[in-house]
Amino acid sequence: MMNEKNKDNNESREKLIGCAKKEFLEKGFAKASLRKIAADAGMTTGAVYFFFKDKDGLLGGVISEALDSLMKLLDKHFAEDTESDLSVYQQQDGDHDEFAEELVNVIYDNFDEMTILLDRSAGSKYGGIVEQIIAKLDYTYITMAERYAAVMPGKHANKVMLHWLTHVQVDAFIHMMNHFTDRQEAMRFIKPVMDYLIKGWITYALEDDT
Amino acid sequence: MMNEKNKDNNESREKLIGCAKKEFLEKGFAKASLRKIAADAGMTTGAVYFFFKDKDGLLGGVISEALDSLMKLLDKHFAEDTESDLSVYQQQDGDHDEFAEELVNVIYDNFDEMTILLDRSAGSKYGGIVEQIIAKLDYTYITMAERYAAVMPGKHANKVMLHWLTHVQVDAFIHMMNHFTDRQEAMRFIKPVMDYLIKGWITYALEDDT
Amino acid sequence: MMNEKNKDNNESREKLIGCAKKEFLEKGFAKASLRKIAADAGMTTGAVYFFFKDKDGLLGGVISEALDSLMKLLDKHFAEDTESDLSVYQQQDGDHDEFAEELVNVIYDNFDEMTILLDRSAGSKYGGIVEQIIAKLDYTYITMAERYAAVMPGKHANKVMLHWLTHVQVDAFIHMMNHFTDRQEAMRFIKPVMDYLIKGWITYALEDDT
């Protein structure tokens, strides 16, 4: 009994995906050459268009599963989070460790694909993914900060700092991918980083009204 | 008596540089079209090759001065710094404010050029500039940390965190350029960021030997 | 006992033909995509080549019956006609009405196929069908006019005008197909058109010798 995803036991398609992965990783989507990918796979460019709609489609073939699992995790976590407020940061360290751990796992389960998706997809239809993720986190964090500010007279959310901290957070994961191939090293790296970020949120999330 | 800046008092050259600046800013080096640049300047592509060696050369024409002044500032500061040790971070806050201020000034004196250089030069021979700067700072910070660690038994420099913090610092300036056109706003943004980074260095620069 | 029409009672073949009809109608033969046709029919391109020799063959499958009945009608009428002479035009209005009516019926019995055949087959081996029909009518009309001229001293057939009128006649039917989906409306349109054409033949079929 075979599920739908594994139905395509197609060798050439997989080879194409493999070569595409390599090329995208090396040169990034925009500078990657379909010709080269096809040639590396021992086929003609036309063959690519049998298996995929176009260049974007090929990229999709490479990263779509990785994208799905990433988004699923993000949605899960940030749905939970929005219901809480910033004060949780001070209490529940474990939560963040847990999330970071899950995220690292998801990333390292599909290391190359995630790297392509988050760091080499410029020029493709997935090019804006990092900005999207940042926007999603941004919204969550700002909402939380505002809820927290509501009970702190004379304070309001410091959107500028929050936005930057979000950037730093997301970039930290990309940094991690670019510096550590090993999952355990990555874990060891990301934990103090998250601690540091939490301190940042606590310190800079709110500013005095003026 | 001709000063350095007016060495090239050529009108067409300047116009070409002006139009290139616009195009590079908009599309980034790789996607910028020489044809369009030349056309915007009221010339043909050939003209570009009279004034500049090639596309990289044109980019050089646009950003070289900015690059020089940036590097001069960096060299100056990081030459001084290397002679000190990490303990200065705790004492001389003013120093960092001063440096950040100088850096912001240098950047905002040549805002467009710096933006191109640091954020839109991918694909050119300046493409690695950010990495280079990071490497330079990295070396300085690690040296400082190691000197500091030398007098702290049971501790050594935490290269991984230092490297990441350097990344964050450099990215913070790029973030600043992408979010604030106004110099004063930029100043207001960068100061707490630097404070936060200093806390980071103090906290994470050293780790226990294991 | 199987009649001719059900000779190919193949389901897939019929489905292919149906989808091809749609695609040819929409885009014309040249721009029609075999891939799309096959996909619409729930098959792959290869299947097309099982049932048909090539793209032309598929078009044949779509329009051959329509072509046959059209040609049969044309042959029948223009075989009869050649034996008469132009004088019939003045006497037997009914004949033309009758022919036009039969033609409209044949066309509207296979509306889509006729439209493809006569108006969307450019690029295929049937691309010249309209020219062929015109040539056939042309021959008939000129023959008739010459026979008529034989008894009219100082006159000869005006081939140029006859040829043009033939064009107008054929185009009128195509015009009809492109403007009227309804058989009755088509009838109402084509009758005055035929009247007008007959006046044209009477007036311009012969010219003075010079």
Place this chain on the structure above:
Amino acid sequence: MMNEKNKDNNESREKLIGCAKKEFLEKGFAKASLRKIAADAGMTTGAVYFFFKDKDGLLGGVISEALDSLMKLLDKHFAEDTESDLSVYQQQDGDHDEFAEELVNVIYDNFDEMTILLDRSAGSKYGGIVEQIIAKLDYTYITMAERYAAVMPGKHANKVMLHWLTHVQVDAFIHMMNHFTDRQEAMRFIKPVMDYLIKGWITYALEDDT
């Protein structure tokens, strides 16, 4: 003293236009190959893009002057016409002769270009030109007929026949181009055609109210 249009005494551009003219004439715009055109002109495809924006632009280079003079004539004539009413058809035969003559002259002054424009431009941005012309004439003729009908109780414009007659008229000119290379022969052909059409308008422009 050289006017702007003749400033480009460019040999290659003209050669490219010449070869394009030939190819468009033979195969029509859609099936014409830029490669072949360039090769025939002894250049590479890239050269085409130096002189023209794209394939449409090349077609523009071939037919734009012809198009201008055609449109100018049409505008001139149909601006005049709209002010008159259908009754003029019965009186001023000369007018139509004059118009037809002018039109034939304009067409035969740029024979190849007009043929391409009106009969081989399908697939290009000029592809709808014949429809546009028909629409323009249609509007004029229907307006005229309606004005005429206003003074004829129990009558109204027969839009269906008028539209068809417009088609026939426009097609007649295209027919002319496809059958007569010689301007005088074309003239001799088009005159009785116009007479015939005028009779058609008179007879069928109005129909009884029902």
Place this chain on the structure above:
DNA sequence: TATGAATGAGATTTCATTCAT
């Protein structure tokens, strides 16, 4: 000092067709 012309190598994409299975 610059133009204008052209190259050449590359890009992505489309498509009818073939053929082993």
Place this chain on the structure above:
DNA sequence: CATGAATGAAATCTCATTCAT
């Protein structure tokens, strides 16, 4: 009976670069 895979040749277009003048 039909698929699935792949070809190969074509298409349009973009671009940095060169060079004679």
